[in-house]
Amino acid sequence: MNLSDAQFMAAAFQIRATEAALTSQLSRLRDTQQWTGPDAERFYTEWETDVRGRMLSAAMKLEALSLVPGL
């Protein structure tokens, strides 16, 4: 399989799209106000730090990857 810069960019785009889709889902859940309290806050905090932050970080790293051409 020959990897290309375009594939990394596409993967980064996919991660960002996934992040947006999941954030939208979580917002939907949060907006209902059906689940509140410390457990819910912990859930949303873990989402922000352990999932959303890491996804955006991974996307940025993928966009910065470079390949050695012409070997």
Next chain:
Amino acid sequence: MAGKLGMNVDLANQVAASISGHSSGLGLIEQQLYLARSMSLNPLNFALNPGALILAPASITMAASASADLANVRQTLDYLVLKLSQEATQQAQVSNSLDPTDAGWFAPGPTANRPDAIGVFENEWDAFGIFVNVGNYVLLGKDLLDVAGQAITKWWDNAPKWVTTGADIAMKGGKFLPFVGTAFSVTGVFTDWDDDNVWGNTRNIIGASLDVLSVVTLIPPLTPAAPVFAAAGLVWDVVDTVWDVFDDPWW
């Protein structure tokens, strides 16, 4: 009481299913990153994929870090999905238990535990896959040699008479090759003698000495030393040849 309290289980399940689906998509990207690193770090993988592009050195660590990010995201998503489902189920049970005939008061709380973070190098064992792969190739080579050895043995057992006879003669003659080679080596010291090239003469003398020693040590009880001198002589010959080329490219 007729109303339900807490999270809507259907909504929670929808969110959980959506999260799980997206998680597998991230897994595919992780695989792509694995391939990129594997191709960049393992010359054997690269050789098996002609024309493959490899990551620039600085990008290899970045790819590993992105991969660790995704691995952490995926395991956290699994945990959050479980936690969400358990929470919704518990809330539904507690809500149902407002009906006095329901035993939902005993609904257990969420048991999902936040996973430990995966470090870059913890996730990066495959960065050292080159060693694993080399080990695999060695084992593969050993198996192939075993098979080849068996095939050769079988062929030899059924080989024509002239082949076995010829080989016997060659092996008997081969015993004398070290003596012949040593004679040439010693002769070479004198024929190649060059008063203007002391180091060249010295190298020839060292080579001839090693050859002589490899033959002399064939006499018991010095025999075990013979292969050592023979090997040293071979190595010295290679060094000597390289030195000659270095001294004189037209050699």
